[in-house]
Amino acid sequence: MSIPTMMKHTTIREPGDPDVLIPDQGPVPAVGAGEVLIRVEAAGVNRPDVMQREGNYNPPPGASLIPGLEVAGEIVAMDDSVTGFSIGDKVCALVSGGGYAEYCNAPAPQVLPVPDGLTMIEAAGVPENYFTVWTNVFERGGLKQGETILIHGGSSGIGTTAIQLAHLFGATVITTAGSDEKCQACLNLGADHAINYRDQDFAEQVKKITAGDGVNLILDMVGGDYIQKNISCLALEGRLVQIAFLQPPVNEINMMPVMINRLTITGSTLRPRTIKQKGAIADQLRQQVWPLFTAGKLKILVHETFALEDANEAHRMMESSVHIGKLILDTAK
Ligand SMILES: NC(=O)c1ccc[n+]([C@@H]2O[C@H](COP(=O)([O-])OP(=O)(O)OC[C@H]3O[C@@H](n4cnc5c(N)ncnc54)[C@H](OP(=O)(O)O)[C@@H]3O)[C@@H](O)[C@H]2O)c1
Structure with a gap:
């Protein structure tokens, strides 16, 4: 599948209430050193995204200004230095921004295979938590x-x-x-x-x-x-x-x-930690937690899914606290 030059994503127009989240278009990010490019099938919504939207949790230096800390999707491109993954792999990844989009870059150490038994929607709710x-x-x-x-x-x-x-x-x-x-x-x-x-x-x-x-x-x-x-x-x-x-x-x-x-x-906070530190956590998860998914012992509770264009509705629901478990953006909706 060819990679387009432009993609849909969410922009935080200015700090404020959920309606400052607006559907937008922008360039597909270029793959950086040590990164993979993921065609996003689903992206998790997290409370820190609400804080970022309000202007109370700025992205760390170098991070995408597009909100979104976790994605699941397919690897469509990768830097030559990346080993252990192939084009076409279905993965989930922790990112320090950029998740509310059709394409998202992730540092390879923060990428994990989709856990056995999970849908892509469920997998998008795994990394941040x-x-x-x-x-x-x-x-x-x-x-x-x-x-x-x-x-x-x-x-x-x-x-x-x-x-x-x-x-x-x-x-x-x-x-x-x-x-x-x-x-x-x-x-x-x-x-x-x-x-x-x-x-x-x-x-x-x-x-x-x-x-x-x-x-x-x-x-x-x-x-x-x-x-x-x-x-x-x-x-x-x-x-x-x-x-x-x-x-x-x-x-x-x-x-x-x-x-x-x-x-x-x-x-502690997770987002500002180095790729090496996050990679060390990923290694532990792969060894100690991924087998529990394979054994069918872990569930991801998805409360509701939303179209990328409706990220504002997802934030409104998160702030209402009516949800149980995860709210997920589904790029196919
Ligand atoms: N430090 C880190 O690295 C890190 C990383 C990720 C998330 N977090 C934090 O972890 C928390 C959970 O994140 P999440 O994405 O899982 O959010 P979430 O699903 O929206 O959960 C927040 C929950 O807190 C409860 N709550 C809200 N206000 C409350 C209050 N005043 N007193 C008691 N309970 C309250 C709500 O349930 P009730 O109906 O039970 O009140 C709500 O469901 C957030 O605060 C987030 O910022 C920290």
Whole structure:
């Protein structure tokens, strides 16, 4: 198949509400050193894209200004230096921008084969969540078999991934979500306990569930008044991994329990990391997680798909938080 010179993509006209996302046309990107060019069949929508659209999460230097952090599609061109892939391979990739488009470049180390058993739509929902959860829960958070983890935002793309991986790697999973329907979806994915945080105080519930011991690890994307409550939920030597702030990041906190209980408070962002660092995470995913897809043990919950032209509708839905799992742009729609 020949590669056109122009493609459809989404442009962020200016920082603002979802309608600043507009359908646009532009040149198909040229393949850079160490990159593959992917004909995008589907692209994942992620909360960081919403923050970028609002003007609160600028692309790192050198990244495409087109939004979109993950794609699935077919390799149609590649730099001569790339090994391990061929033209025509069906892949999914983590990118630092450029996903909401018909064609997207990806550094080869961030490209993975489409996991066995997944459709291209499902595969587009894998990279951002799996790279993020792997590095924050297992590498940074050091989750071990037999430990207990509290995962906030259990019905989010990140949450649905973290629940399944933590469960499959032998942890007891407690999660929070904003409705009974969402809690049930989390239980269906392997969570042992799901707390509807709108009806119940999650810190009190965690104490009850753990008989006062607390949890070993917390994955949090909320911040604000969750910070002190999270600290109160941690067991001796517990770890809090902060991956976002849906509430403000600034809050006055009492650090005494951090000292007394020898706690670790950490966090990270994925996007600004180097290709080498992301490639190392990809290697871990390929070795430790891709076989779980092959075994049929992991599901990608796709809540809804949208045409590329309707990226604004996808963002509106994401901000409403009605979704359970992933929102995906389908370039064939
Ligand atoms: N650090 C990193 O490298 C990194 C990478 C990717 C994503 N992230 C972050 O991870 C989070 C999840 O991303 P995603 O793409 O999976 O987003 P998502 O699917 O939109 O999930 C966000 C969820 O958070 C819950 N929520 C929203 N506001 C809340 C609040 N004030 N208090 C408690 N819960 C709230 C909502 O569910 P409820 O109905 O349950 O409230 C919503 O479903 C985002 O904050 C994103 O920025 C971080």
